[in-house]
């Protein structure tokens with residue numbers, strides 16, 4: 001199957017509607033389509049989708065990855081802590097900001113999986129990303145804990 005590369009997705013030729021779609025459409029795909037439309041709230045599938053997207057991103061360093069996250073307006077990432085084996089990243093203005101609070105719910109699993117796929121490829125290591133905070137469950141921002149394995 002011939003599939004598109006991330007680079008090809010940037011070829012946009014819409015004379016009247018341009019290169020953007022509203023945030024509620026992205027949210028609908030994520031939170032209605034994927035979370036409500038797939039079995040088990042789409043957990044395994046979302047992880048696979050995110051990792052695949054992450055691996056396809058044209059980035060070679062953590063800085064480039066975080067820059068692209070902001071450029072794609074997923075959110076504004078900030079490194080809170082960085083060690084040999086772990087990185088903690090906060091996301092300000094995450095796509096989920098402003099949604100009504102649902103207790104004990106975190107919704108940014110796809111975005112974490114994108115980080116996981118991209119970092120795994122950048123570092124050529126096994127990487128796992130865990131969502132530790134989310135605006136949706138009432139936290140002050142969204143946050144990920146990244147573990148880097150040998």
Ligand SMILES: [Zn+2]
Pocket residue numbers: 091094095096097107108134135136142
């Ligand atoms: Zn979020």
